[in-house]
Amino acid sequence: xxxxxxxxxxxxxxxxxxxxxxxxxxxxFLKSIKRTGFGPNLFDEWRxxxxxxxxxxxxxxxxxxxxxxxxxxxxxxxxLLARDNFGCGSSREHAPWALQDYGFRAIIAPSYxxxxxxxxxxxxxxxxxxxAAIVDRLFKAVTAQVGYQLTxxxxxxxxxxxxxxxxxxxxxxxxxxxxxxxxxxxxxxxQQTDDIKAYEVRRRQEAPWLxx
Amino acid sequence: xxxxxxxxxxxxxxxxxxxxxxxxxxxxxxHLVHEVTSxxxxxxxxxxxxxxxxxxxxxxxxxxxxxxxxxxxxxxxPVSRTQVETLDQNCREFGITEFKMEDLRQGIVxxxxxxxxxxxxxxxxxxxxxxxxxHGAFGALxxxxxxSEVEHVLxxxxxxxxxxxxxLIRVDRKAGPSVTAKDIVLAIIGKIGTAGGTGYAVEFxxxxxxxxxxxxxxxxxxxxxxxxxxxxxxxxxxxxxxxVRGRPYAPKDMHWAMAEGAWRDLVSDADAKxxxxxxxxxxxxxxxxxxxxxxxxxxxxxxRVPDPARESDPVKRDGMQKALDYMGLKxxxxxxxxxxxKVFIGSxxxxxxxxLRAAAVAIKGGKVASTVKLAMVVPGSGLVKQQAEQxxxxxxxxxxxxxxxxxxxxxxxxxxxxxxxxxxxxxSTSNRNFExxxxxxxRTHLVSPAMAAAAAIAGHFIDIGKxx
Numbered sequence: 001x002x003x004x005x006x007x008x009x010x011x012x013x014x015x016x017x018x019x020x021x022x023x024x025x026x027x028x029f030l031k032s033i034k035r036t037g038f039g040p041n042l043f044d045e046w047r048x049x050x051x052x053x054x055x056x057x058x059x060x061x062x063x064x065x066x067x068x069x070x071x072x073x074x075x076x077x078x079x080l081l082a083r084d085n086f087g088c089g090s091s092r093e094h095a096p097w098a099l100q101d102y103g104f105r106a107i108i109a110p111s112y113x114x115x116x117x118x119x120x121x122x123x124x125x126x127x128x129x130x131x132a133a134i135v136d137r138l139f140k141a142v143t144a145q146v147g148y149q150l151t152x153x154x155x156x157x158x159x160x161x162x163x164x165x166x167x168x169x170x171x172x173x174x175x176x177x178x179x180x181x182x183x184x185x186x187x188x189x190x191q192q193t194d195d196i197k198a199y200e201v202r203r204r205q206e207a208p209w210l211x212x
Numbered sequence: 213x214x215x216x217x218x219x220x221x222x223x224x225x226x227x228x229x230x231x232x233x234x235x236x237x238x239x240x241x242x243h244l245v246h247e248v249t250s251x252x253x254x255x256x257x258x259x260x261x262x263x264x265x266x267x268x269x270x271x272x273x274x275x276x277x278x279x280x281x282x283x284x285x286x287x288x289x290p291v292s293r294t295q296v297e298t299l300d301q302n303c304r305e306f307g308i309t310e311f312k313m314e315d316l317r318q319g320i321v322x323x324x325x326x327x328x329x330x331x332x333x334x335x336x337x338x339x340x341x342x343x344x345x346x347h348g349a350f351g352a353l354x355x356x357x358x359x360s361e362v363e364h365v366l367x368x369x370x371x372x373x374x375x376x377x378x379x380l381i382r383v384d385r386k387a388g389p390s391v392t393a394k395d396i397v398l399a400i401i402g403k404i405g406t407a408g409g410t411g412y413a414v415e416f417x418x419x420x421x422x423x424x425x426x427x428x429x430x431x432x433x434x435x436x437x438x439x440x441x442x443x444x445x446x447x448x449x450x451x452x453x454x455x456v457r458g459r460p461y462a463p464k465d466m467h468w469a470m471a472e473g474a475w476r477d478l479v480s481d482a483d484a485k486x487x488x489x490x491x492x493x494x495x496x497x498x499x500x501x502x503x504x505x506x507x508x509x510x511x512x513x514x515x516r517v518p519d520p521a522r523e524s525d526p527v528k529r530d531g532m533q534k535a536l537d538y539m540g541l542k543x544x545x546x547x548x549x550x551x552x553x554k555v556f557i558g559s560x561x562x563x564x565x566x567x568l569r570a571a572a573v574a575i576k577g578g579k580v581a582s583t584v585k586l587a588m589v590v591p592g593s594g595l596v597k598q599q600a601e602q603x604x605x606x607x608x609x610x611x612x613x614x615x616x617x618x619x620x621x622x623x624x625x626x627x628x629x630x631x632x633x634x635x636x637x638x639x640s641t642s643n644r645n646f647e648x649x650x651x652x653x654x655r656t657h658l659v660s661p662a663m664a665a666a667a668a669i670a671g672h673f674i675d676i677g678k679x680x
Contacts, residue, residue, distance in 0.1 A: 017531055018406055018506050022646045027627045031277065031291040033251035033298050045648050054291050083527060085407040088440065089644060091342040092249065093358035111407055114442045115342055119358035172374065174233045185360065189368045192229055192237060196370055199228040199239055209463035209471045210241050
């Protein structure tokens with residue numbers, strides 16, 4: 001997993017609540033058996049004017065000029081600003097894969113759906129939760145100023161605005177630790193092999209039907 | 213010591229190790245696998261040279277991509293075919309039991325787990341699918357995971373989890389005869405919202421919940437995720453035990469006696485404390501219909517499409533207007549005047565035998581309206597299909613003009629060939645009315661099986677409670 005330490009980048013706003021993972025990456029792209037290559041189909045139904053299917057040459061498709069990510073001012077965005085309950089619906093990890101493949105490394109929103117939240121951190125994307133009022137203020141600032149950038153410092157739990165304001169945020173210590181160090185979850189758990197085996201011995205006594 | 217909730221009891225029994233940082237390593241008893249969210253996990257195992265920790269707890273089946281017609285011809289879409297073949301190869305390579313496409317036991321993963329007795333009370337059950345919450349109906353802790361976690365479970369039989377807060381949703385008194393589990397859960401989501409359960413493990417309780425059959429409880433828990441809760445659960449009782457007994461994967465002989473004793477303790481203690489409590493009165497419930505693009509956008513069938521002008525929150529108002537534009541609906545339109553183009557009866561929410569029986573009853577000898585282009589019934593598994601045919605339900609559907617299909621996820625998410633065309637409106641027994649969910653530009657109204665069948669016959673939504 002890629003480490004996340006500090007990031008200064010353009011912010012792109014997706015101004016609607018309940019953005020679901022079907023919208024982030026539509027189902028036809030879930031047929032891939034790979035982890036990569038989902039970026040060109042991120043927000044496919046909003047982003048293009050035609051219907052997208054796997055295997056199409058996306059560079060030849062007609063873009064929806066209304067969609068925020070198609071506007072040149074947000075071209076190099078690496079931070080996504082979103083509303084409540086971002087990432088709701090299906091558990092597909094293809095959603096964070098698509099966001100990451102497109103280039104997003106951090107998202108700021110008032111709330112996220114649980115499974116999406118977990119999946120994102122496992123792919124090196126930092127999800128920041130801020131008060132709805134602060135998020136609202138950021139939406140206004142981002143749309144008012146072309147080239148609006150934020151600096152996120154994970155070690156310091158701090159966001160810096162272009163105006164020099166600092167906004168602090170909280171993130172679970174265990175997630176922060178893994179993100180800062182780019183740690184592999186499975187490798188960490190396998191260091192606890194003895195605990196797992198001891199549990200199995202104990203549990204087999206209590207509930208043998210789970211082991212037959 | 214304060215009493216423990218059902219969630220506390222299952223959690224405590226599965227803690228392998230408390231990491232001391234707010235997380236614990238939790239042991240997983242059952243892992244269900246399907247073709248969409250597993251290929252990258254198996255690939256990860258291969259790349260790292262790892263093997264599954266316990267092969268025997270995994271059960272796999274292809275469901276999202278499988279065709280529901282002409283299965284003998286295989287899968288026409290080469291990309292879908294590759295995904296299903298990849299599951300076959302992975303299961304063969306790693307020795308995992310798979311009910312393949314041609315197997316009578318194949319079906320939607322959340323239908324076959326309980327059907328086989330592979331889902332048991334008190335278990336931790338996971339699957340790379342958000343609707344894994346379904347299995348909570350058995351007094352199990354069941355939740356959906358992403359592909360990284362699928363790989364993690366395969367490799368370690370464990371997951372690193374942060375304990376959720378607990379919520380009790382108590383539905384008191386008795387629901388009316390036309391009110392199904394689907395209506396109850398849609399009404400709950402309408403009340404608490406699609407993020408109302410976020411961060412919580414929800415236990416459903418109260419007379420109206422106890423009155424539900426096990427299949428009804430599965431419908432209820434299935435949609436806990438649509439309220440934002442990763443896990444929904446119902447305490448085990450005699451119905452649970454009776455349902456599980458004798459199924460192929462259920463414990464036998466001495467183990468059955470032990471298990472049955474342990475399962476009777478799978479209830480929240482009387483003095484257990486929940487972090488949040490919601491109480492509702494089932495006598496106020498009526499059949500529900502969603503009007504928008506989020507399951508919380510739901511009203512009673514006798515109501516009208518809500519008017520954004522009456523919403524004071526600007527973000528919500530804008531969301532409502534976007535939903536109405538997408539759905540091609542005008543505010544204040546009576547729900548019963550909305551005509552449908554297609555009807556879909558199926559999905560992990562509503563494709564079990566009781567769902568099909570309820571739909572068959574609602575047909576009442578009628579014919580699918582001439583304005584309805586397609587009405588289809590997709591049973592949840594090969595065994596559900598077989599049972600329905602033994603009961604003659606297939607004939608009732610076929611004579612009324614419904615198509616009678618083979619089992620799979622089908623038009624719930626349209627990964628196979630079953631989908632809505634742009635602008636088509638569907639009465640659907642599935643779980644998500646998101647934009648494009650059933651096909652790009654498709655418009656979904658979520659309803660119960662009886663409501664869907666009645667809409668197919670009438671050509672528009674009708675209040676089945678008023679049919680008498």
